[in-house]
Amino acid sequence: MTGNRDMTAETDFLRPLVTVDVVILTLKDGGLQTLLMKRAAEPFRGDWALVGGYIHPEEDDDLEAAARRILGVKAGIAAPYVEQLQGFGDRRRDPRGWTVTFAYVALIASEGMMLSKGANADSVAWWPVAGSGVEPALAFDHTRILAAAVTRIRNKVEYTSLPVHLMPPCFTLTDLQRVYEQILGRPMDKSQFRRRIAEAEFLEAVPGEFRLASNRPAQLYRIRAGLSTIFFDRTI
Amino acid sequence: MTGNRDMTAETDFLRPLVTVDVVILTLKDGGLQTLLMKRAAEPFRGDWALVGGYIHPEEDDDLEAAARRILGVKAGIAAPYVEQLQGFGDRRRDPRGWTVTFAYVALIASEGMMLSKGANADSVAWWPVAGSGVEPALAFDHTRILAAAVTRIRNKVEYTSLPVHLMPPCFTLTDLQRVYEQILGRPMDKSQFRRRIAEAEFLEAVPGEFRLASNRPAQLYRIRAGLSTIFFDRTI
DNA sequence: CCAATAGTGTCTTTCAGACATTATAAC
DNA sequence: GTTATAATGTCTGAAAGACACTATTGG
Numbered sequence: 101m102t103g104n105r106d107m108t109a110e111t112d113f114l115r116p117l118v119t120v121d122v123v124i125l126t127l128k129d130g131g132l133q134t135l136l137m138k139r140a141a142e143p144f145r146g147d148w149a150l151v152g153g154y155i156h157p158e159e160d161d162d163l164e165a166a167a168r169r170i171l172g173v174k175a176g177i178a179a180p181y182v183e184q185l186q187g188f189g190d191r192r193r194d195p196r197g198w199t200v201t202f203a204y205v206a207l208i209a210s211e212g213m214m215l216s217k218g219a220n221a222d223s224v225a226w227w228p229v230a231g232s233g234v235e236p237a238l239a240f241d242h243t244r245i246l247a248a249a250v251t252r253i254r255n256k257v258e259y260t261s262l263p264v265h266l267m268p269p270c271f272t273l274t275d276l277q278r279v280y281e282q283i284l285g286r287p288m289d290k291s292q293f294r295r296r297i298a299e300a301e302f303l304e305a306v307p308g309e310f311r312l313a314s315n316r317p318a319q320l321y322r323i324r325a326g327l328s329t330i331f332f333d334r335t336i
Numbered sequence: 337m338t339g340n341r342d343m344t345a346e347t348d349f350l351r352p353l354v355t356v357d358v359v360i361l362t363l364k365d366g367g368l369q370t371l372l373m374k375r376a377a378e379p380f381r382g383d384w385a386l387v388g389g390y391i392h393p394e395e396d397d398d399l400e401a402a403a404r405r406i407l408g409v410k411a412g413i414a415a416p417y418v419e420q421l422q423g424f425g426d427r428r429r430d431p432r433g434w435t436v437t438f439a440y441v442a443l444i445a446s447e448g449m450m451l452s453k454g455a456n457a458d459s460v461a462w463w464p465v466a467g468s469g470v471e472p473a474l475a476f477d478h479t480r481i482l483a484a485a486v487t488r489i490r491n492k493v494e495y496t497s498l499p500v501h502l503m504p505p506c507f508t509l510t511d512l513q514r515v516y517e518q519i520l521g522r523p524m525d526k527s528q529f530r531r532r533i534a535e536a537e538f539l540e541a542v543p544g545e546f547r548l549a550s551n552r553p554a555q556l557y558r559i560r561a562g563l564s565t566i567f568f569d570r571t572i
Numbered sequence: 573c574c575a576a577t578a579g580t581g582t583c584t585t586t587c588a589g590a591c592a593t594t595a596t597a598a599c
Numbered sequence: 600g601t602t603a604t605a606a607t608g609t610c611t612g613a614a615a616g617a618c619a620c621t622a623t624t625g626g
Contacts, residue, residue, distance in 0.1 A: 115351050116391055118436060155352055155425070157434035162426035187423045187438045189391070190398035198393035200354060200438070202423045274578075289616065291580075315577040316623035334570055334615090510605075525589065527607075550598035551604035570588090 116189065117199040120166045121152035121242070123185065123249035124175060124206045127266045130282055131228055132253075134246060135175055136238070138223040143195050144239030148227070150246065151175050152201065167204040175224065179206035181265035181329075185249050193241040205249045207265040257283045261302050261330040264323050272311055272318040273297060280336060293336070302330045352425065353435040356402045357388035357478070359421065359485035360411060360442045363502045366518055367464055368489075370482060371411055372474070374459040379431050380475030384463070386482065387411050388437065403440040411460065415442035417501035417565075421485050429477040441485045443501040493519045497538050497566040500559050508547055508554040509533060516572060529572070538566040 124135040136148040153170040160166040164182060171177050182204055189200030227234040232247040232254075256262050263279045277293050297303060303321040310317035360371040372384040389406040396402040400418060407413050418440055425436030463470040468483040468490075492498050499515045513529050533539060539557040546553035 116354050116393065118352050118354060155434065155436075157352065157427060160427075163423060163436065184422060186420060187399060189402075189438070191393060191396075198391065200391075200399065200436075202425070202436070272578085289618090290578090291618085292616065294579075295615090312624075313577075314575075314625035316579075318578055508605085525591090526605090527591085528589065530606075531588090546597095548597070549604075550602075552596035552606075554605055 117194070117196075119152050119154055119199065119201045120163065120170055120204065121150040121201050121245060122167050122171055122175075122182075122204045122206050123150055123246055124171070124177065124179070124208065125229075125249070125253060125266075126208050126210045126226070127279055127282060128210050128226060129228070132250065132283065133226045133228050134234060135177075136225060136227050136234070136236075137174065138225075139239055140223065147239040148225075148234075148236045149239035150203075150242045163202050164204070167202075167206070171206055177206070177208060179208045181207040181262075185245070185252060188241060188245060201245075203245045203249065205253060207253075207262070209266055209268050254283060256329075258335050259332050261300060261332075264302070265329075270306055270309060270320040270322050272320060274318060276321075288336075296332060296336055300330045300332060302327050353430070353432075355388050355390055355435065355437045356399065356406055356440065357386040357437050357481060358403050358407055358411075358418075358440045358442050359386055359482055360407070360413065360415070360444065361465075361485070361489060361502075362444050362446045362462070363515055363518060364446050364462060365464070368486065368519065369462045369464050370470060371413075372461060372463050372470070372472075373410065374461075375475055376459065383475040384461075384470075384472045385475035386439075386478045399438050400440070403438075403442070407442055413442070413444060415444045417443040417498075421481070421488060424477060424481060437481075439481045439485065441489060443489070443498070445502055445504050490519060492565075494571050495568050497536060497568075500538070501565075506542055506545060506556040506558050508556060510554060512557075524572075532568060532572055536566045536568060538563050 126133055126135075135151060137151055139145050139147050139149050151170060151174050153166075153174060155163070155166045156169070160169060163184065167182055167184075168179070171179055171182070185203040185205050187200060187202055189198070191198045193199060193201075227236070229246075229250055232250040233243055234246065237243065238246065253262065257280060263276065263283060266279055267276060273294055274290075276297070277288055277290065280293070281288055302324055304324045306320045306322050309320040311320060362369055362371075371387060373387055375381055375383050375385050387406060387410050389402075389410060391399070391402045392405070396405060399420065403418055403420075404415070407415055407418070421439040421441050423436060423438055425434070427434045429435060429437075463472070465482075465486055468486040469479055470482065473479065474482065489498065493516065499512065499519060502515055503512060509530055510526075512533070513524055513526065516529070517524055538560055540560045542556045542558050545556040547556060
C-alpha cells in the first residue's frame with residue numbers, strides 16, 4: 101500500500117489474479133469430511149478442487165463477505181462459522197502464472213446441510229479426510245491448502261470451543277464430547293470434560309429439554325447467545 | 337480458483353489491486369517499536385504507513401519472498417523472522433476502490449538493525465507501540481493491521497519461543513526473561529522461567545562464553561541450529 | 573428386577589507458583 | 600570481607616487425571 105510510484109502505472113499488467121477459496125469441513129460418518137467440486141474448466145478440468153471464486157467488488161463488502169457469497173452460490177451453504185486461514189501466492193500454483201488466493205475455513209453442522217440442487221449437483225461431493233488430506237489429487241495447490249486447514253482446525257480444537265460449530269442447535273454434553281474425540285482421535289474423561297465445559301460458561305441448558313432413551317434422560321444444551329469461539333485457559 | 341467461467345473474461349477489470357504490507361517490530365527502549373514510512377504519494381500523502389509494496393511477479397517466488405524483498409529494498413532490513421499475519425481486503429480501505437493486502441509481521445533484533453541510507457532516510461522512523469497502536473493516525477487501514485499484528489505477537493509470546501527473534505545472536509537467560517517481561521508487561525519468576533526454557537530445549541549454552549560483571553558470570557546462550565519457533569505445552 | 577447412559581464425587585499424583593539458598597564474579 | 604547477580608533447590612497448594620459411585624429412564 102505504500103510506495104512512491106503511481107499506483108496504476110505499476111500495476112496494470114503486474115496485478116496478479118485474486119481468488120477466494122473455502123475449505124468446507126463437517127463431521128460425517130465418524131470423521132472429518134470436506135466438500136469438493138469437480139472443475140468444469142481448464143486448467144485442471146475434471147480434477148477435484150476447493151470451492152472457490154473471484155471477488156465481486158460490486159457485491160462483496162470485504163473478503164469474508166466474498167467467502168460467504170461463494171459458499172452460498174457454489175455450494176448452497178450458509179455457514180455460521182467462517183474464518184480466514186491464510187493467503188497463498190506464488191508463480192507455480194496456477195499454470196497461467198502468478199496468482200494469489202485467500203483461503204477460508206467454514207465449519208458446518210452435519211445435519212441440515214444442503215448441497216446445491218440443479219446443474220452442478222453431480223460435480224459436488226463430500227470426501228472423507230484421512231490424515232490431513234483426501235484421496236484424490238486436487239487442482240492447483242489445494243492439497244496444501246486443505247492440509248493447512250485441517251491442521252489449523254485440529255490444533256484449535258485442543259484449546260477452543262470450536263467444535264460447537266459442528267453441532268446442531270441443541271445437543272447433549274456427551275454428543276459434544278464425541279465430536280471432540282473424533283476430531284482429536286483420542287478418548288477423553290467424561291468428568292474432566294464436563295468440568296472444562298462448565299468453567300468456560302459458553303453453553304446453557306435448554307430448560308425442560310431432554311433427549312430420551314432407555315436410560316437416564318440427557319439435558320440438551322445450546323450455545324449462549326452472542327458468544328463466539330471460546331479459548332480455554334489450557335487444553336481441553 | 338474454481339469456477340466455470342473463463343478466467344480472463346471475468347477478471348480483466350474486476351481484478352483488485354494486490355499489495356504486501358509488513359509490520360516490522362523490535363524491542364527498543366524497554367518496549368515494542370514499529371518501523372513506519374511517511375508516504376510520498378497520494379493517497380494519504382504525508383501520512384505514516386506500514387512498509388509495503390507491490391508483488392513483482394518476475395522477481396518474487398511467493399508472497400513471503402515479496403515481503404522479504406520489500407523489507408530489504410524499502411527499509412534496508414534482512415529479517416530472519418517473517419510470518420504471515422492475515423489478509424485484508426474491502427472496498428473502503430483505499431479511497432481508489434477495492435484493494436487487498438497480505439500483511440506480514442517481521443521481528444528483528446534491536447541491535448544491528450540498519451535503516452536504509454540515502455533518499456528516504458528522513459521518511460522512515462521507529463515509533464513506540466502504546467497499547468496496540470502508535471501515536472499518529474496511519475494511512476489506509478494500517479492502524480487496524482498494526483493492532484492485529486501486536487495482538488498476535490503478544491498472544492504468541494505467551495506460549496512460544498518467539499521472543500528469541502528479538503534477541504542478538506548470543507544472550508543470557510536473564511536477558512531473555514527481560515524481553516518476555518517487557519512484551520507481556522508482567523514480572524516472571526526466574527526459577528520457573530528457566531525450567532520452561534530448559535524443558536523446551538531450543539537453546540544451547542555457548543561453551544566457554546560468559547558475560548562478566550561484578551557478580552557471578554552469566555552463561556551465554558544461542559538458538560539451537562535448525563530450530564524454528566517452539567510452542568510450549570502450556571503457557572510460559 | 574436389569575441394562576444403559578447421565579451426571580457427580582473422591583482420591584492421588586503432578587506441577588505451577590512462591591520463596592529460599594547456594595555460587596561466583598568484581599571490588 | 601561486601602555487593603550484586605547467576606543458578607539451583609525446596610515447599611505448598613491447586614488442579615489434572617483416573618476412577619468410583621449415584622441417578623434416572625425403558626423394558
